[in-house]
Amino acid sequence: MKRSDSWPSMDWKPDPSQPLPLYQQIELYIRQKITSGEWAPGTLLPSQRTLAQSMGINRSTLVSALDNLTAAGMIEGRHGGGTYVCSLDWNALPVREIPNWEEASEEGSYYPNLPEVQQINRSEFQPGIIRLGTGELAPELMPHDEFNEILLTLSRRSHSLNYLEPQGSLELRVALSTYLQTQGIQASPASILIVSGSIQALHLVSVGLLPRGATVLLEKPSYLYSIHAFQSAGLKMGGIPLDDEGIQLTELSQASNRAFKQGNFPLLYTIPSFHNPTGNLMSTQRREELLATAYTTGCSILEDAAYTDLWLDEPAPKPLKALDLEGRVLHMGTLSKAVSPGLRLGWLVGPEPVIRRLADIKMQTDYGTSSLAQEAAAVWFADGYHERHMDRLRPELRSRRDCMLELLQRYFGELAQWNIPRGGFYIWLQLTCAPLSIRRLFQMCLDRGVLIHPGYLYNRLDQEHIRLSYAYCTPEQMEQGLVILAETVRELLSSVEK
Amino acid sequence: MKRSDSWPSMDWKPDPSQPLPLYQQIELYIRQKITSGEWAPGTLLPSQRTLAQSMGINRSTLVSALDNLTAAGMIEGRHGGGTYVCSLDWNALPVREIPNWEEASEEGSYYPNLPEVQQINRSEFQPGIIRLGTGELAPELMPHDEFNEILLTLSRRSHSLNYLEPQGSLELRVALSTYLQTQGIQASPASILIVSGSIQALHLVSVGLLPRGATVLLEKPSYLYSIHAFQSAGLKMGGIPLDDEGIQLTELSQASNRAFKQGNFPLLYTIPSFHNPTGNLMSTQRREELLATAYTTGCSILEDAAYTDLWLDEPAPKPLKALDLEGRVLHMGTLSKAVSPGLRLGWLVGPEPVIRRLADIKMQTDYGTSSLAQEAAAVWFADGYHERHMDRLRPELRSRRDCMLELLQRYFGELAQWNIPRGGFYIWLQLTCAPLSIRRLFQMCLDRGVLIHPGYLYNRLDQEHIRLSYAYCTPEQMEQGLVILAETVRELLSSVEK
Numbered sequence: 004m005k006r007s008d009s010w011p012s013m014d015w016k017p018d019p020s021q022p023l024p025l026y027q028q029i030e031l032y033i034r035q036k037i038t039s040g041e042w043a044p045g046t047l048l049p050s051q052r053t054l055a056q057s058m059g060i061n062r063s064t065l066v067s068a069l070d071n072l073t074a075a076g077m078i079e080g081r082h083g084g085g086t087y088v089c090s091l092d093w094n095a096l097p098v099r100e101i102p103n104w105e106e107a108s109e110e111g112s113y114y115p116n117l118p119e120v121q122q123i124n125r126s127e128f129q130p131g132i133i134r135l136g137t138g139e140l141a142p143e144l145m146p147h148d149e150f151n152e153i154l155l156t157l158s159r160r161s162h163s164l165n166y167l168e169p170q171g172s173l174e175l176r177v178a179l180s181t182y183l184q185t186q187g188i189q190a191s192p193a194s195i196l197i198v199s200g201s202i203q204a205l206h207l208v209s210v211g212l213l214p215r216g217a218t219v220l221l222e223k224p225s226y227l228y229s230i231h232a233f234q235s236a237g238l239k240m241g242g243i244p245l246d247d248e249g250i251q252l253t254e255l256s257q258a259s260n261r262a263f264k265q266g267n268f269p270l271l272y273t274i275p276s277f278h279n280p281t282g283n284l285m286s287t288q289r290r291e292e293l294l295a296t297a298y299t300t301g302c303s304i305l306e307d308a309a310y311t312d313l314w315l316d317e318p319a320p321k322p323l324k325a326l327d328l329e330g331r332v333l334h335m336g337t338l339s340k341a342v343s344p345g346l347r348l349g350w351l352v353g354p355e356p357v358i359r360r361l362a363d364i365k366m367q368t369d370y371g372t373s374s375l376a377q378e379a380a381a382v383w384f385a386d387g388y389h390e391r392h393m394d395r396l397r398p399e400l401r402s403r404r405d406c407m408l409e410l411l412q413r414y415f416g417e418l419a420q421w422n423i424p425r426g427g428f429y430i431w432l433q434l435t436c437a438p439l440s441i442r443r444l445f446q447m448c449l450d451r452g453v454l455i456h457p458g459y460l461y462n463r464l465d466q467e468h469i470r471l472s473y474a475y476c477t478p479e480q481m482e483q484g485l486v487i488l489a490e491t492v493r494e495l496l497s498s499v500e501k
Numbered sequence: 502m503k504r505s506d507s508w509p510s511m512d513w514k515p516d517p518s519q520p521l522p523l524y525q526q527i528e529l530y531i532r533q534k535i536t537s538g539e540w541a542p543g544t545l546l547p548s549q550r551t552l553a554q555s556m557g558i559n560r561s562t563l564v565s566a567l568d569n570l571t572a573a574g575m576i577e578g579r580h581g582g583g584t585y586v587c588s589l590d591w592n593a594l595p596v597r598e599i600p601n602w603e604e605a606s607e608e609g610s611y612y613p614n615l616p617e618v619q620q621i622n623r624s625e626f627q628p629g630i631i632r633l634g635t636g637e638l639a640p641e642l643m644p645h646d647e648f649n650e651i652l653l654t655l656s657r658r659s660h661s662l663n664y665l666e667p668q669g670s671l672e673l674r675v676a677l678s679t680y681l682q683t684q685g686i687q688a689s690p691a692s693i694l695i696v697s698g699s700i701q702a703l704h705l706v707s708v709g710l711l712p713r714g715a716t717v718l719l720e721k722p723s724y725l726y727s728i729h730a731f732q733s734a735g736l737k738m739g740g741i742p743l744d745d746e747g748i749q750l751t752e753l754s755q756a757s758n759r760a761f762k763q764g765n766f767p768l769l770y771t772i773p774s775f776h777n778p779t780g781n782l783m784s785t786q787r788r789e790e791l792l793a794t795a796y797t798t799g800c801s802i803l804e805d806a807a808y809t810d811l812w813l814d815e816p817a818p819k820p821l822k823a824l825d826l827e828g829r830v831l832h833m834g835t836l837s838k839a840v841s842p843g844l845r846l847g848w849l850v851g852p853e854p855v856i857r858r859l860a861d862i863k864m865q866t867d868y869g870t871s872s873l874a875q876e877a878a879a880v881w882f883a884d885g886y887h888e889r890h891m892d893r894l895r896p897e898l899r900s901r902r903d904c905m906l907e908l909l910q911r912y913f914g915e916l917a918q919w920n921i922p923r924g925g926f927y928i929w930l931q932l933t934c935a936p937l938s939i940r941r942l943f944q945m946c947l948d949r950g951v952l953i954h955p956g957y958l959y960n961r962l963d964q965e966h967i968r969l970s971y972a973y974c975t976p977e978q979m980e981q982g983l984v985i986l987a988e989t990v991r992e993l994l995s996s997v998e999k
Binding site for chain 2 (some may be wrong): 158168233344
């Protein structure tokens, strides 16, 4: 318990020029200290004399404030003297007195992130943690000098600080139209919507195109099981298994037919190139067959091309959108994976009625993506930064991939098996040893300073996978992290055997 | 009808290296031309020989493609020769053949913008239009040189291109905490969430804190009737009338009690300073009484401070958040009105559980606001740009306000009455002449190159108001626009009298 004589001298005083009476200002001040947790339950307050003196007020004014706080159950006088901060059950207070935000927070229509995802989001900012699963380029792989050059370029020209067009900056959409052409996609600027990262594209498609209750088909496992873009819009998800060539079409066709029978508009969300989390690359043949299946079953496709540029051995087959005869494919891309996630810049390509509709909804949710980010991205594509960056990045990423594969060989030969990704960030490590609790493994690793992404984030029932990423850690951290991971697996195994 | 001899020479050819057969590529190409509207219905195609030659293919390959297009009802041969693009009712096609995106677009759970709002959003980008109602600073009032300076500063330092913390850049939150203190608000960085403009804050509160079916109380008229942040989250809106001092508390207290009886968590959305669209300024006394009413009726408050810094005669009274003893007020601010809407940068201040919950949802909708925008905003506040800009902006805006008031006196003396706003952007013009159709007035003005914001956008039943803004037009445009508006009103009146 904190003694009052240990209080630092208080420099706060109520301000007589404010409209609130002094005693209410004092009450407010102390309430905030308590509710913010700065004055924790059990804290002994300084004496009334000390407080009144340091605040430069009459003791009677102070007493009014303290009386109110006592009545509200926030502080209490104890036998033997002294005033203490109560340990209060805020949730037990009648809602009319204090808005019960915690409870309100439970009530919204949006699902909270999974606890592990929240924990991962927070842990990623803990200094010193080894991020073995982070789906993000390491800072040293990002184009810092290039962005400084771009900022310098931007600082020398005039730009719009006003709202931009609903679909986003025309300059950027023109640059993207040219860029998409290099991937075989014919997209006029009118068929492109600029979004704040591809997660926003998912969100817009969810709330803009699909009725509540509809089912979205997607690979199982998929990145999307770890977020709630679809569920929060009241959509269901139907998982379709993968094989080495990509998504399995018999299952897709059955699920699509089922959706139709239920009166739904079937939509497949897919990451055909360097899939998250499995690293899977859909073959050219499977892509063509997928489009044929979509055609015959009436299914539309939302193609996520986040990792397409990140090929390591040879370029990925043409995107589904490039093969699309029917305006059946919506195509989304982003700078987050290959360039900079912090920029929050992505795009969605599709038939103009869809793009206009989603642009309208985007205006209602954030009134467009930051003009600064859009201008920087326009220069990024138009001035050739993108290609030069990719040319430099690929060998770096390839050597990190090879390093991780070598380390896995060394430390996981008996424990697991894995794919050899031909691009993207991910190795989908399958623990082949005796079954163990991945949930415990996650927590134990975290306690040891290693952050992994458990497979059940991508498939609720998964009990044997871990998503590894070679994009974030240095080779040294990779080794350190994998050694700790292997040790922890062994430890869990031996505790299971006992 | 376009004649085939008038076709420009076609430079497109199918690519044999692509996985798709040539005839499918041709089919795709022509389909896209037709669905994009580039080849409009009724267009006469070049002859098969010309097409085959220019595409460098066998005529039989071309015929396969044309046959498929004919079967799909997209082109047709006519008696007397020639192949024409059909005028197709796309919506009549069976959904299994072409995804009916138009129909899908109607199905999403998100409401489209009101037709007038969509029209306004589009018209604002028509060159030459006089924007008499635009709630945005004119480009010449925006701090262009200062942003170029900031970009130069940023180009010389290192920055994060990675994802930022869920609540936003700490540097910016620290700078905002200091800025908020100048407004009397004590907010630690942990109680601040960076958002992409205040419309996103509304969206997050809607989906994060309130259950579907709950009622949000708000001023009537209000900015919020023109967008769907609340309705799209399944919330109802309950309007509370305004008087000269601000929102009317008897009505608020009744509505709040009603909400409670229905088992809802009552929340009031309010713009106490320089209200949109009325320019209303809530008095100090009304603010205090509002908090007392909120306290006794258990209502929480979402305070929108977008216009607070834009006082013209004297600073606005302290924000509600500065008077809040209970953690009952969520406070939102933005750079969009006083600085730059294109930057898309705002903030939400509130109890930490709320902020954490909403940060989690924000991560799911866009994974945070652009780091570039956040860095620029941090420099903007930390290096004193904000205060200097406001000091320069106020006299400019004041003189535009005075100019508009003078013009109203000159041209609308017999037609209307209006308030004298003490800050913000808006004059709420009430047509006091005989009733007329504001809807027709809007369209007629638009045809004459003048864009007004009809009052019914802010209150569905309103038939007599127009929101004018003195922030966007130059004095010359203001006069031109108001003269046209007055003439159009008179014309409508005389047609009514007849």
